[in-house]
Amino acid sequence: MGVATLYIKPAFEAKPLAPLPGLGHEVPMHEPLPRLRRSVLYVPASNEKALMKSASLPCDAVIYDLEDAVGPEEKTAARERLRGFLTGPSRPRCEVVVRINPLLSEWGTEDLLATRAARPDAILLPKVDGPRDVLDADAALDETDAPRSIRLWVMIETARAVLNVGAIAELGRDPAARLSCLVAGTNDLAKETRVADRQNLKPWLMQVVLAARAGNVTALDGVSNDFRDLNAFGHECAEARAMGFDGKTLIHPAQIGPANSVFSPTANEIAEAEAIVAEFAKPENRHRGVIAMKGRMVERLHLEQAEALIKKASKIEEKGE
Ligand code: COA
Numbered sequence: 001m002g003v004a005t006l007y008i009k010p011a012f013e014a015k016p017l018a019p020l021p022g023l024g025h026e027v028p029m030h031e032p033l034p035r036l037r038r039s040v041l042y043v044p045a046s047n048e049k050a051l052m053k054s055a056s057l058p059c060d061a062v063i064y065d066l067e068d069a070v071g072p073e074e075k076t077a078a079r080e081r082l083r084g085f086l087t088g089p090s091r092p093r094c095e096v097v098v099r100i101n102p103l104l105s106e107w108g109t110e111d112l113l114a115t116r117a118a119r120p121d122a123i124l125l126p127k128v129d130g131p132r133d134v135l136d137a138d139a140a141l142d143e144t145d146a147p148r149s150i151r152l153w154v155m156i157e158t159a160r161a162v163l164n165v166g167a168i169a170e171l172g173r174d175p176a177a178r179l180s181c182l183v184a185g186t187n188d189l190a191k192e193t194r195v196a197d198r199q200n201l202k203p204w205l206m207q208v209v210l211a212a213r214a215g216n217v218t219a220l221d222g223v224s225n226d227f228r229d230l231n232a233f234g235h236e237c238a239e240a241r242a243m244g245f246d247g248k249t250l251i252h253p254a255q256i257g258p259a260n261s262v263f264s265p266t267a268n269e270i271a272e273a274e275a276i277v278a279e280f281a282k283p284e285n286r287h288r289g290v291i292a293m294k295g296r297m298v299e300r301l302h303l304e305q306a307e308a309l310i311k312k313a314s315k316i317e318e319k320g321e
């Protein structure tokens with residue numbers, strides 16, 4: 001069947017949402033131990049040199065871009081180059097994501113087919129407006145018998161996507177859906193809304209974080225265009241971490257180190273987490289809901305946070321950092 005015919009199929013009928021369990025905390029996570037996504041580098045698929053370089057970079061994930069970073073005349077060649085690269089020996093070992101062109105654009109269907117054949121960890125959908133766009137991509141992947149291991153990431157970069165971000169993220173709670181990550185697209189969002197600076201984008205960025213938490217998916221901040229100013233970039237990463245983002249999308253290899261550093265637990269945070277775990281493990285505290293440590297109230301929710309932080313730190317250590 002031609003894939004071009006797939007998109008007229010009503011996706012909500014094709015894939016009804018599974019009933020949600022009664023309690024929020026029982027909702028299964030797609031990835032029980034969330035993957036590290038501190039530093040996620042865009043690499044234009046049209047740039048051979050950047051493709052080759054990407055294999056040796058210490059970022060947690062790479063987004064190979066067929067969309068904004070590739071001009072209309074280069075689209076077909078870039079798609080073929082990327083397919084060869086991802087099925088060849090130089091494919092990186094980190095999480096591999098491919099940003100395709102919108103499915104309804106002239107390149108979208110071919111992008112989806114070529115990308116699916118290269119078996120990335122995820123496909124990133126640009127210019128998504130609502131949950132329907134995600135379900136359509138999901139249904140199109142199912143039609144090609146794509147393995148369920150291929151996840152979907154979505155750009156939140158249109159005004160409609162921001163307004164619908166809660167409904168989009170809700171798909172993350174459907175065990176049958178592929179949604180795994182929301183990526184803030186700050187350049188497109190600023191263009192469409194005419195918002196002039198990051199300060200004024202922040203309320204919408206917080207909506208992205210909130211929705212991601214509600215849907216149990218990862219939230220990534222947008223890019224910093226000024227890739228030579230690493231000092232400003234470090235501040236922006238720290239701000240993004242404080243806002244609740246899991247990581248930052250990047251445009252240049254020089255941004256990887258600062259992002260990895262800012263989104264990793266510090267030695268002090270690890271020591272504090274270990275102290276909380278040790279305190280709750282004491283026989284006298286084992287059944288208590290709340291304890292006092294150094295004049296501070298520590299509850300079991302802090303224990304859960306501490307355990308998550310320790311797991312993250314050990315994942316980073318496994319990576320050899
Ligand atoms: N991924 C992999 N390698 C990259 C890279 C990237 N995103 N950006 C730069 N490099 C490489 C260069 O090829 C160069 O490699 P070399 O050391 O082997 O010569 C090295 O890093 C240094 O690059 P530099 O000269 O500092 O930058 P540049 O002028 O070549 O490129 C940009 C600057 C902004 C054009 C480039 O970084 C880029 O294309 N970034 C991604 C843009 C993108 O994908 N945008 C869409 C999403 S927002």
Ligand code: MG
Binds near residue numbers: 068126155157185188
């Ligand atoms: Mg964009």
